[in-house]
Amino acid sequence: MKKNRITQDNKGEDICRRCSVPVSYSERFDACYCEGCNIWLEEKCVDPLCDCCEARPIRPIKKGRPKPKKKDKPKPIEWDTKK
Numbered sequence: 042m043k044k045n046r047i048t049q050d051n052k053g054e055d056i057c058r059r060c061s062v063p064v065s066y067s068e069r070f071d072a073c074y075c076e077g078c079n080i081w082l083e084e085k086c087v088d089p090l091c092d093c094c095e096a097r098p099i100r101p102i103k104k105g106r107p108k109p110k111k112k113d114k115p116k117p118i119e120w121d122t123k124k
């Protein structure tokens with residue numbers, strides 16, 4: 042696997058080349074990724090039968106969109122008719 046998006050810091054730790062954050066590792070997909078950039082740092086392997094890469098999502102971190110809250114209907118103004 043190419044690891045050209047990974048570089049090493051001065052302690053020899055693998056960090057993301059783009060944002061210099063230590064890489065995270067996904068056991069599920071057997072690949073390193075960057076949490077900050079939300080990208081895989083390893084290319085998919087060329088094995089078309091590889092389960093890990095086959096099932097790998099485009100983005101390592103699913104960002105669930107929070108469902109937009111339905112706005113409460115504004116209450117009708119109760120006019121004070123008594124005077």
Ligand SMILES: [Zn+2]
Nearest residue numbers: 057060075078
């Ligand atoms: Zn990054």
Ligand SMILES: [Zn+2]
Nearest residue numbers: 086091093094
């Ligand atoms: Zn693979």
